Amino acid sequence: MAAIQGGFLANLGRIYALYTGTFIGFTIFIGLLEFMGVPNRILGYLFIFLTLGVYALIGWLARTAEVNEYYVAGRSVPAFYNGMATGADWMSAASFIGMAGSLYFGGYGGLAFVLGWTGGYVLVSILMAPYLRKFGQFTVPDFFSARYGGNVARALAVVVLITASFTYVVAQIVGVGIITARFLDIPFQLACFVGLLGILLCSMLGGMKAVTWTQVAQYIILIIAYLIPVVVLSAKVTGIPIPQIMYGQALEKIEALEKTFGIAQPYASAFTDAKGAYSPTAMWNFFALILCLMVGTASLPHILMRYFTTPSVKQARDSVAWSLFFIFLLYFTAPAYAAFAKLEVYQHVIGQPIASLPAWVSSWGSIGLVGACDGANAAQTFALCKGVTGNGDGILQLSEFRLHTDAVVLATPEIAGLPYVISGLVAAGGLAAALSTADGLLLAIANALSHDIYYKMIDPNADTKRRLVISRVLLGLVALVAAYVAGTLGADILFLVSWAFSMAAAGLFAGLVLGIWWKRAGDAAGVWGIIVGFGLCMFFLIATEFYGPWVKQSLSWMGDINIVKIRGRDVAYIWGINNISVGIFGIPAAFLAMLVAGWVSKPASAEMQDFIDSIRVPAGSVRNAEAAH
Amino acid sequence: MAESKLTVSQQTAYWEKTRGLMLVILAAWFVFSFLIHFWAPQLNTIRILGFPLGYYMAAQGSLIAFVLMCVWNAKAQDKIDHEFGVQDE
Numbered sequence: 001m002a003a004i005q006g007g008f009l010a011n012l013g014r015i016y017a018l019y020t021g022t023f024i025g026f027t028i029f030i031g032l033l034e035f036m037g038v039p040n041r042i043l044g045y046l047f048i049f050l051t052l053g054v055y056a057l058i059g060w061l062a063r064t065a066e067v068n069e070y071y072v073a074g075r076s077v078p079a080f081y082n083g084m085a086t087g088a089d090w091m092s093a094a095s096f097i098g099m100a101g102s103l104y105f106g107g108y109g110g111l112a113f114v115l116g117w118t119g120g121y122v123l124v125s126i127l128m129a130p131y132l133r134k135f136g137q138f139t140v141p142d143f144f145s146a147r148y149g150g151n152v153a154r155a156l157a158v159v160v161l162i163t164a165s166f167t168y169v170v171a172q173i174v175g176v177g178i179i180t181a182r183f184l185d186i187p188f189q190l191a192c193f194v195g196l197l198g199i200l201l202c203s204m205l206g207g208m209k210a211v212t213w214t215q216v217a218q219y220i221i222l223i224i225a226y227l228i229p230v231v232v233l234s235a236k237v238t239g240i241p242i243p244q245i246m247y248g249q250a251l252e253k254i255e256a257l258e259k260t261f262g263i264a265q266p267y268a269s270a271f272t273d274a275k276g277a278y279s280p281t282a283m284w285n286f287f288a289l290i291l292c293l294m295v296g297t298a299s300l301p302h303i304l305m306r307y308f309t310t311p312s313v314k315q316a317r318d319s320v321a322w323s324l325f326f327i328f329l330l331y332f333t334a335p336a337y338a339a340f341a342k343l344e345v346y347q348h349v350i351g352q353p354i355a356s357l358p359a360w361v362s363s364w365g366s367i368g369l370v371g372a373c374d375g376a377n378a379a380q381t382f383a384l385c386k387g388v389t390g391n392g393d394g395i396l397q398l399s400e401f402r403l404h405t406d407a408v409v410l411a412t413p414e415i416a417g418l419p420y421v422i423s424g425l426v427a428a429g430g431l432a433a434a435l436s437t438a439d440g441l442l443l444a445i446a447n448a449l450s451h452d453i454y455y456k457m458i459d460p461n462a463d464t465k466r467r468l469v470i471s472r473v474l475l476g477l478v479a480l481v482a483a484y485v486a487g488t489l490g491a492d493i494l495f496l497v498s499w500a501f502s503m504a505a506a507g508l509f510a511g512l513v514l515g516i517w518w519k520r521a522g523d524a525a526g527v528w529g530i531i532v533g534f535g536l537c538m539f540f541l542i543a544t545e546f547y548g549p550w551v552k553q554s555l556s557w558m559g560d561i562n563i564v565k566i567r568g569r570d571v572a573y574i575w576g577i578n579n580i581s582v583g584i585f586g587i588p589a590a591f592l593a594m595l596v597a598g599w600v601s602k603p604a605s606a607e608m609q610d611f612i613d614s615i616r617v618p619a620g621s622v623r624n625a626e627a628a629h
Numbered sequence: 630m631a632e633s634k635l636t637v638s639q640q641t642a643y644w645e646k647t648r649g650l651m652l653v654i655l656a657a658w659f660v661f662s663f664l665i666h667f668w669a670p671q672l673n674t675i676r677i678l679g680f681p682l683g684y685y686m687a688a689q690g691s692l693i694a695f696v697l698m699c700v701w702n703a704k705a706q707d708k709i710d711h712e713f714g715v716q717d718e
Contacts (some may be wrong), residue, residue, distance in 0.1 A: 032714060088647065108669070108683075108684055108687065109690055111684070111687040114687065114688060114692065115662060115666075115687055115691055115692070118691075118692050118695050119661070119662045119691070119695050121653075121695065121699055122658045122695050122698045122699060122702075123652065123658070125654075125698070125699045125702045126650075126651045126654050126655060126658075127651065128701050130706070134717075140676070153674070245678065246678040247679075248676075248677070248678040248679025248685075249678075249679045249680075251680060251681070251684070252679040258653055268673065268681045268684040269670070269673065270666075270669035270670045270673055270683050270684070271669065271670060272670075272686075283667075286666070287663055287666075290662060290663070290695075291663075294662065311718070312717045312718040313717045314703075314707060314710070314716060314717060314718050317702065317706060317707070318703050318705040320699050320702075320703070321696070321699035321700045321702075321703050322708065323701050324695060324696050325696055326695075328692055328695075328696050331692060332688065332689050332692050332693075335688040335689075377676040505651060517648075613640055616640075616643075616644055616647070617635065617640070617643065617715045618710055618715055618716055619710075619714075619715040619717050620634075620715070
């Protein structure tokens, strides 16, 4: 590597073009193997182990002992590539595996994820990224410490960062577990730990530098893997391989089929309940979720720290635009994926005789993601059939077909009868999405522990070598704990991820925005903003999720509260709001707390205001108020 | 990096322009994130290429607007930076 090192940044275009070509060639090669009769299981192994091997190789080549490279990739990542890396960092198992599934079932309601997970970048671009880049430190808690008077604010920001990122990373490992379990044919718990190895190989040695260049590689794989099956489906169903334009036809066909099935709530109808009537509650939930996801986007440290790696403020701004463009490519395809998948199921699965169902039904059924619940004892074969009574007529009716949200993307190629090579490709893409996000999150957590807690608060004299060793050890430990939690609990990916967004939004957004845009805000404002916003958010999350009946009894003064049986618990919905958007309570509370604390306490010092002036302008040095003390 | 050469009044003028741009884009963001979707049920009665328009706006229209807003911010802010001579590359 040493010989190429000097030329690596200069040759980025050539290196990644070669890499993309090789990957496409490899996919075609696997297709040929399938054609020659190599068993599916081997094809799945090849896809998973070869891509893992490539990530590990990049991680190894990019190993580093430099602090600047370990934490911020040497601040040498051009806007375009940082955009791709952010895209991979951003698009997790929830985007790749979960989102189209939620669109499949939720129709218009699922579009809250599509909107919420893109629009937040506008906030990142106009409110934060350029100023955080100018500030030019290593972590998001660094900003809280510099802006709000030191270690109290830093420690609080670390608490929010770790809670949100840990919740998020558990969801990613569940995603990795689902894919490895299905395609390597091993138990889910074990699969979580196999996936973990992949994560550690990429990030342990090279920190941010290794993660950045692996994420670029992972973005290329995940976008190819997401687009190919939809393009093929579009060509198959409509004759034209541009799914993003052609799925309008699929929507029309779905609507016609819904009428024959007697479904009252049309797929594309906005803000309706199960009977198809207009529902204001559905509308408020839709907007609440969008707000939480967008504000969360602009608060999640693993994303914000990506903009610390660009060479300049200008490139940080450009890089946000590139990030959103690369993310957009997947997000505007997801509704097409969902529509074509739904059409396939409606046309070719429903109404089939049970005896002649294809092999994918049992292979996905055995890991509890698909159920064909016609017979009285179907629940013995399909875990998903628990509580479903089929009519036993030997035909699969719509009400007897069960599909898990997280299986829609992964299983659709098989459902549509596409060659298995496409299934393997999708699995590799899902794995890339989950691993790349897990890398970024684990790095954010490990950096907060090693840089913010250990170096800044416990031992400011620690030398570089010691700091990096500690960071690596912590990275490994956090990953192990996360894999253990994921393997034993498992959970709905989309819910875990959405909660992480709400936590970050309630805890960090107000402090970041007002820290840059409201000079008067003093130390007290920053500290109280986090305590009130994050505290309230966590209180409502835990109370509504785990103590629903108590909420209904004790908080009835708040207004309308009802109990919904979901995820095996009695969950409380306050004002009809699903706790997936629990940030809706914490975000305004954080702003209110900051405004009150900011006005009653004394304004920020002259040095602090000078510091804020210096990060608002791209040129010139940062006049850090902390250093003046 | 050289020390920023802005006088206090230049700094104020620079920040007013920057804030103005931020507020305009923030308003556009609000329109495409929330406002237009209030009318999704009504827009859904219009169909283009099979797409109900309300569905299309949430699935694609707003997303395209978001990408354009980020590009717009990057370009417009860069222009402001050059106007005051405070660009960093």
